[in-house]
Amino acid sequence: MTDTAGAAEGTRVDVELGERAYPVHIGPGVRALLPGVIAALGARRAVVVSARPPGLLPGTGVPTLTLTARDGEAHKTPGHVASLCREFAQYGLTRADVVVSCGGGTTTDTVGLAAALYHRGVAVVHLPTTLLAQVDASVGGKTAVNLPEGKNLMGAYWQPRAVLCDTGFLRTLPAEEWANGYGELARCHFIGAGELRGLPVHEQIAASVRLKAAVVAADERDTGRRHLLNYGHTLGHALETATGFAVRHGEGVAIGTVFAGLLARALGRVDSARAREHREVVRHYGLPDRLPPGVDVAGLVTLMRRDKKAAASCHGLTFVLDGPRGPEVVPGVPEETVARVLGTMRAETAVRHPVPADPTTARGSRAP
Template sequence: MSGTLRVDVPLGDRSYPVLVGAGARHELASVLRESKLTAGAQRAAVVTQPGIDVDVDPGIGCETFEIPDGERAKELSTVGELCSAFTRFGLTRRDVVVGVGGGVVTDVAGFAAAVYHRGVAVVHIPTTLLGQIDAAVGGKTGVNLAEGKNLVGAFWQPAAVLCDTEVLDTLPERELRAGYGELAKYHFIGCSPRAARLIGSHRSLAQRLDGGEPLSSLEGAELVAACVAIKAEVVASDETESGRRALLNYGHTLGHALEIAGRFDLRHGEAVAIGLRYAAMVARLLGRIDDDRVAEHERVLDAYGLDASLPHGIDHDEIIELFGRDKKAAGGITFVLDGPDGLEAVPGIDPGVLRSALERM
């Protein structure tokens, strides 16, 4: 498709394309024919949610399966029900699952694909900004438990991801803000020359990023593609999150804790925005960054119209307890923090520092 940007996620024989641009979803049938993982598929199970009015044509026999709205869909019971429905449909190991929706859909559809018949190919068509720049790329799938977010899941890379920027035009403003929190995160990870080179279908964009052009100068498909390239480069260096991939969780430790506490009516990206400001506060208290760098965090968040204030009624003891349940907390409470050499995962943070940062928020 003319004007579509292509970003490759380089994982050897499991590499796959991410196509970005207006109308990218209409490439689905050709992608299924051309991918070695889906070329022989006879059936497509399209997983989506009520109210997602995005037409897709896989070019083969298909059936649509709806999961519940919101985070309540991210439960093991939903995955069990989906797999039973796949069986009744006649989905085989050689067929394909297509996730059409936001991060909840791609997380659930991807996990169902990973465990059904011990692995069925999946293609994602993310319909939210958050889904396009983050959730649908990288192969992390999963569901929640009462004790925490994404505690049950699998790494299951898609055969392709189609980011149709056309569908973003109809998103409500708050849904866009939910993506802006993740977008702000990428400003602090940065686009390395290696990441820029993954944008193989738009030489001028790759050259601009390779030359250090900031993300703030980009819009639309170019901005989505740049974020995808940053994530693809990090994923390629650490697919199963044993080290560097943890950097993609910048801002997420407090963000996830606020979501788990569940009383604050926050979308994921809104919670991450608060978490970014908080992580900067923690880094400042530890002497890792100075006041100017904290102010830079606040400027980026302001530029996207993100409110990074702590919600009213927050229980500091509860939040710090939730920090200890975070997936990164292998060596004590662990945060991804900014510092003189960029972002890194810092284990064993003193709860007193974390409490002080909460009080300063």
């Protein structure tokens, strides 16, 4: 992983994957790099799938079909992927061309999977437009859609050819989208990103991308170290599914991060102060730190059995937990212990901490 900075290309972090290596550019205005990226690929035409108005997008420099993205978890389905692939085919897209995603994390996931499957793989470039997508979803090559049985159960690894994190897109985000992204930043605190509270937002994004780039370069396909990026996600994904996605991804990860601290304490892996730190970090970002009212603990345990790390253990559940050696995959956690800790996190009413109306000027998290 290399890291450079320049006025034209913003902060550049390279994801070092040999012939599949690619740059991530972070900063205001980096969307303008898109025509050059496409020219370097040699693509003759492009399909842009965008959740943003066309006027906010740069030209591609080649003949382009623009499609409206169906952003949101409700549209992260196999059927939507199939409809995108049909649009690609009707336009005459070939393996020598390029697909561009422009939207939040669900858009990068869905469009990325469509690009991975169409003609067994066509180049994709991501222009993430939300904090969640810039911090995490657009980098690393994981693409997936949901099934009724759980989140992200159908997917593929397909690395983008470039990622352009234009922080100018963040200026128009509503408070709930900032909170969604802050959930991923909160969990970064416990997996090696260091103290991010109080930093300008572009530095927070860059720190998260540097961490993810290093992890992905070492373990592209989730055989070991990359599981650390799922800190807080096992419960988070279960909460999303259990609530029909009324709990958003970042909120679920935030609650899952608090749970990870409490579970590590219950297993004797960390002390009480470290467990409290999990809740303090989550609260700093204005995120929920308890289970939403009415969620069934037994149902959550059932959903967590389907987590992709579950195969690592024949008995009990598997989580990424903090400990004396730092975060690591911990298999064989007794279900009764999990249920007991979850029981301590129940809330009679929804619990939230204040999220500023304009997060770009609060808590040091300033937009560019």
